[in-house]
Amino acid sequence: MALSVEKTSSGREYKVKDLSQADFGRLEIELAEVEMPGLMSCRTEFGPSQPFKGARITGSLHMTIQTAVLIETLTALGAEVRWCSCNIFSTQDHAAAAIARDSAAVFAWKGETLQEYWWCTERALDWGPGGGPDLIVDDGGDATLLIHEGVKAEEIYEKTGKLPDPASTDNAEFQIVLTIIRDGLKTDPKRYHKMKERLVGVSEETTTGVKRLYQMQINGTLLFPAINVNDSVTKSKFDNLYGCRHSLPDGLMRATDVMIAGKVAVVCGYGDVGKGCAAALKQAGARVIVTEIDPICALQALMEGIPLLTLEDVVSEADIFVTTTGNKDIIMVDHMRKMKNNAIVCNIGHFDNEIDMLGLETYPGVKRITIKPQTDRWVFPETNTGIIILAEGRLMNLGCATGHPSFVMSCSFTNQVIAQLELWNERTTGKYEKKVYVLPKHLDEKVAALHLSKLGAKLTKLTKEQADYISVPVEGPYKPAHYRY
């Protein structure tokens, strides 16, 4: 695929796999809208006043059908939008096509190379000579990273005249980032500074991106305000947990058709994502085993009847391995060599370094047999047995299936819309400093409330006496900040 930007008849830029899939994408977007009451409520509540009038929003977030409904909510509220995916396999091409044709500038397709991936990210941030976006919707923090690295490089360049050197790192992906920045510096040595200047803030979707932001806050290097959407209760305790409970078996089934019942399945990590994965596998009839580093999460697994062991204890007996840790180097090639024939190895954490793909690819004599896209059998020469790797070690629910379903993404994305509105509305008030914030409890409760009636649920109302008795307002918020749900 040649990396050149295309334009719609109305002149909007895009780069997608196949614009002719736009009609199919539109049909699925319409189905999704019915399942996303939070986003549709935002359109009803805020659409008329056009609060995003004049705002440029760049998103770096899986370009799926659900994200399409998010994008069109942002545009319905008046924003101009440019978008890329935050994972090379997570785009649904018909969603990208529909958005590119109808609503926003999209640069995303399923199966990008890393080179292409960062080209797309750059395109999404590129609003022309006048600088970058006003707001960023980020997932995993790659858009935010690119700006921070860009600013850093420009500062060094200004002081020392030195360009960033891609050869200075072993990390193949970071080499690409440095190359992009280096090439940009040559044409405009203030490009990322201009972006930073204009930027009102970022709202970050996921655990991994949030970790990066807090790290920058601690180091004092954060360049603009950030809202941590991940830690809204209606995000992390729903999307991470119930989303994965849905999409993990979906990914396994679409990729391998394997019968989960009767199998031994190892889930590495028992955070929200791990809890969702373990629940799904257990309910499908697998014997689930969990590995954990945190004794509290470990004890939770045990209380649910799930054995807690180390990967070494079970590596040669398990049939399915899932990494959910957000950490690196969880399943190494040395583990993989000891696995049963056709053991399935996959990752549902944000980054692809939980599974030692490099170790696998460079293992002497290893043979890769592609069963179908995102489903590969790797055969070890000594034993002539193989393991099955899903989505090349990347997010298997988005690589092998369609990610989380609309309803739960409506919770997450309603938080995103609210966070974006908050940043934009307060852009001149100084309310938000260069720090990481979470949304206030009452907004979190509001997001939940917007999703109840779709499910036919009826809330009980506190009387004034009851509210006073437990010292909360009748209308909420109902819980202290530290409440864990």
Next chain:
Amino acid sequence: MALSVEKTSSGREYKVKDLSQADFGRLEIELAEVEMPGLMSCRTEFGPSQPFKGARITGSLHMTIQTAVLIETLTALGAEVRWCSCNIFSTQDHAAAAIARDSAAVFAWKGETLQEYWWCTERALDWGPGGGPDLIVDDGGDATLLIHEGVKAEEIYEKTGKLPDPASTDNAEFQIVLTIIRDGLKTDPKRYHKMKERLVGVSEETTTGVKRLYQMQINGTLLFPAINVNDSVTKSKFDNLYGCRHSLPDGLMRATDVMIAGKVAVVCGYGDVGKGCAAALKQAGARVIVTEIDPICALQALMEGIPLLTLEDVVSEADIFVTTTGNKDIIMVDHMRKMKNNAIVCNIGHFDNEIDMLGLETYPGVKRITIKPQTDRWVFPETNTGIIILAEGRLMNLGCATGHPSFVMSCSFTNQVIAQLELWNERTTGKYEKKVYVLPKHLDEKVAALHLSKLGAKLTKLTKEQADYISVPVEGPYKPAHYRY
């Protein structure tokens, strides 16, 4: 697709969608073999003696990857095989391609018309002038039906000279059957008699087909011995139950990506299939409601915490409807009109008459919007709201996903191989009359035993004293015939 038979280079007949998918099919067949220990054990145990040497086997059973492993087990034991699918949507084209290229005569593709479907069935039964097959592997009983109807028509024709009249029935599909028989009669008025003569017997896969066989036994019209494979414990209590528990959510997800958690799901029927479906939906977080006619099954649902209501009670509140009854006229167009917008309606029973598709198609002003193949939205003119029908009312797990996974099909199909062997080995002994038989308990237990070690399981052995105490042989069978598991 023109209905003409093609031939491989070796001269074997076939008609499939795309022979170039054979390599992909072969890769998936190889994965499936690892998951099908029962079938692979049959190859090891019986392959060397070639027991099916000289036997012609016709199969009418979903042409999937798993069925491919069954077919190649039959051929590995010496049989010659011709195959068709028993459902217009259930073929996996890559499986059909691999088998057509490598192993047997296949007439099957995903998305046949009914006309094409019966053409395929006829092809599979057509072994040339020398008559038909020695054995039939049937699923739902269509191959058996065609022969029985053929013989009946030939007898009438012989006596009265009358040809069957397709116009004598309202049932569109049965019109096609009569047409085929009529046209056949013209060329060979003894065709089905010759088939009947040669036929050693049939082994039937599923509840629906078994019901037909018992009915014919009661009426005294059964033309050859039949083995009821469905009621092997290792079939009905595994395939029907655990197979559907796996493949129902798989079908829902692939067709609609709907979030099951939080939804109200109605399962019509709480037999083995209904139990599997209800369990899957409940575990995924749906509020499940069951409808039943049988008070015992009804009480079982209640003991599992599942409300028992009538369809009328819940038709306007539920989000997902699944029919599993094996009966007809379960969800009528009048029900569908009252459903919520985008309610999902699907069937996982063998035949497509559980859902009133005719009523829907002929509803005045109704509009069909195909989201993608096997996923249609039907919009009613009065309300402008729509419902989503999966697989046009046919088996949604095979129409919208890939059916049951390999491991559980290995149980079912090992019973098939054993049944076929039994019929063939006893073809001259008179052991089997024109009746319906089930496999003896010890073979049922053997099928189970063949699947245990794959799962790392260890059976306990009875001592002689213990076996005597409970009056069973040390090696089994362990249970009386009436035991329900």
Next chain:
Amino acid sequence: MALSVEKTSSGREYKVKDLSQADFGRLEIELAEVEMPGLMSCRTEFGPSQPFKGARITGSLHMTIQTAVLIETLTALGAEVRWCSCNIFSTQDHAAAAIARDSAAVFAWKGETLQEYWWCTERALDWGPGGGPDLIVDDGGDATLLIHEGVKAEEIYEKTGKLPDPASTDNAEFQIVLTIIRDGLKTDPKRYHKMKERLVGVSEETTTGVKRLYQMQINGTLLFPAINVNDSVTKSKFDNLYGCRHSLPDGLMRATDVMIAGKVAVVCGYGDVGKGCAAALKQAGARVIVTEIDPICALQALMEGIPLLTLEDVVSEADIFVTTTGNKDIIMVDHMRKMKNNAIVCNIGHFDNEIDMLGLETYPGVKRITIKPQTDRWVFPETNTGIIILAEGRLMNLGCATGHPSFVMSCSFTNQVIAQLELWNERTTGKYEKKVYVLPKHLDEKVAALHLSKLGAKLTKLTKEQADYISVPVEGPYKPAHYRY
């Protein structure tokens, strides 16, 4: 407790722990009646016609609150009743008191010695000089056994003048049986023949008793007709399964207050009882492991995500052991020695020979510490660690708690009433020979139907067309005899 019969003011015999508990018993019986719709329906339907007028019924079945409702249903239908418990620990003394005072001759108390147990059984069968009962309600078959052994001994005595010799057996309990028969022979050498003569038949409650009956049928030694109530679907698939799912954790909690969550629990046997136990433990958060001899049941466990191992594999790691096999010698003293300190060992099968109590009691140096009645800690001298044995190896749910709850017992006992009615009504027609029978399907379905409305359930009705399509009557029965539910 002196073994002398007492009499109520109205002259009815009894022997219970404490008649003053009758009021308390009555209150709980009244609660139970609300939960036992099947029995109450029998009173309404059959009470007016007094079908049991003139019938003497002896019952040998756990003398609990639920059994009290059964007894008073039999008396409400006109029967005279004498009753004993079929287990030394299973009597609820307040239930026995209420029945003794108000309704029937009862000989039962919690904590009988074996000597006392058989004395009670003899009393329940002793209807005075005119012979024994017309009908027996048996559970485990001890009343039936006593008559069969008595008849056998009388025949030998008549032929040879030889009295039975208790010293001829090692089995302590059988020594008592022989002693009773011997002593009876001295006073009336035709006592059991007279009983046999009068007896119309027996209805048997449980798996173990049924096994004995079929064995006698095979051997041709069965002396009167028997109805196998256990294998009514509404008995074995409800009482055995859902009853144990309820009462196993109840027994564990009342006996030991142990936290089940987090523990490793081994269930020996995965029949209906084992399935109920495993489900309960799993749901409470235990890591459950099953042992099985039957490969089909074994594969069922695996499909539910339960590991299948041998007792030897897990004996030193598990915290809770439950036997459910109906076989003997399952957990031997040699296993117990290897268990963790305070491992809990219990049995929920009918007889107490699943756990090697004799081996434990006679283990050199072993020390028994009674925590409370039916909860003993046995300490091994080598390790000074102990295990906890519940109910001395007998049915722990009845020994340590109150057995199954009323609702599920209503299903079982409605079958009993129907079986007793059937035997009595057909007593002169010759319908029942000296064989074992099960109740016909339509009665089984009726039992279920009687329990649905209490749970607010609504059955769907077949149309005539639907009934014809599946070849069943509109009113049922709906399933073939071999259907497994």
Next chain:
Amino acid sequence: MALSVEKTSSGREYKVKDLSQADFGRLEIELAEVEMPGLMSCRTEFGPSQPFKGARITGSLHMTIQTAVLIETLTALGAEVRWCSCNIFSTQDHAAAAIARDSAAVFAWKGETLQEYWWCTERALDWGPGGGPDLIVDDGGDATLLIHEGVKAEEIYEKTGKLPDPASTDNAEFQIVLTIIRDGLKTDPKRYHKMKERLVGVSEETTTGVKRLYQMQINGTLLFPAINVNDSVTKSKFDNLYGCRHSLPDGLMRATDVMIAGKVAVVCGYGDVGKGCAAALKQAGARVIVTEIDPICALQALMEGIPLLTLEDVVSEADIFVTTTGNKDIIMVDHMRKMKNNAIVCNIGHFDNEIDMLGLETYPGVKRITIKPQTDRWVFPETNTGIIILAEGRLMNLGCATGHPSFVMSCSFTNQVIAQLELWNERTTGKYEKKVYVLPKHLDEKVAALHLSKLGAKLTKLTKEQADYISVPVEGPYKPAHYRY
């Protein structure tokens, strides 16, 4: 029971039901010790250094077997202890007896009147003329309340000479509190000031007590430092959740023997306690319905497949009602009148005002029938139908069963020991002000870790590289403060 203090031979004060139950209590305490690894580890780790040497600890916390192990852990670390229960029904008399005889001054018995209850609380706080305790272990905050109210009254009395007037409140229980304070004022007008002076701090066990503390902190009236033990993760996410999952069905079964399967059960409130209750009921086969005021908790219920309705919607159809809200006026007499005959109504929240007992007791013509202690049937005159109230509306798991099991209480109580140590060790450092604190994350993780090996669990260890990658120390703590588990 006459309210006079008794003394052991060694001179320690006590008032219990029956000291002769001490041996039985001791046996159960020894069993519990094996199940409470956290407390036993504290004895091993801290026992030798006797950190509580010289400390007087007063506890107001359910006097159960588990609490006995807590008390003896405090004494093993050098403390002197006086104890009362925090609920009139929650004492296990054998536990109280063993502790009274062997370890500490206990004033507690099952079935206290409210008068007796507060007398016991006063006794536990009364350390003689030298003032009160150094430390308080509180559960629900009654000991803390008494001191705060006492100090307040003394201040008024000092300023105005006015004694508190019990007639000034409608609340029967608060009248007793005021009476006690009034009577105390007459003998020592500085009694509670002296207590306050000496007091180092309180550690509070439960949600309700914690709410009171935060309220006092906000009002600025808190008189000494408090550690909120409830919100340690290893308390609230274990005890509240898994403890109730265990003890709710236990209480239901012991009180009523009701079959839970098939019933409709309403859980009011879906916090940690409600989640545990709903899970238990669902797993036992009930159809569970939840009522909630908080939209987030409501949405969680829906994601688990649990319908969310209001009490009004279901009051006449449900069989079992459980309140878990921590609020008041949840089930009113007007609700109760509409319930089905023999509906079970119970509360598992800390206080007894969730159920309108006053409304019930004063309902015209209502009749109370005590089935057995803590199980009453209340019959309404209009309908002559009744409802069953457990534990007179108080904590049913402690009133009708034995409360939470040892293992989970070991988590809670290890937090208590650590909190008490922390307060005591820092008593002179000024680290703790008159505020409410939670324990630091690393101590929370330590509590969990102490409980893992008992369950045979194996934690994974982070490598240094992995720890750096996620920016945590190798040894933890592993999560940010806001993490929700």
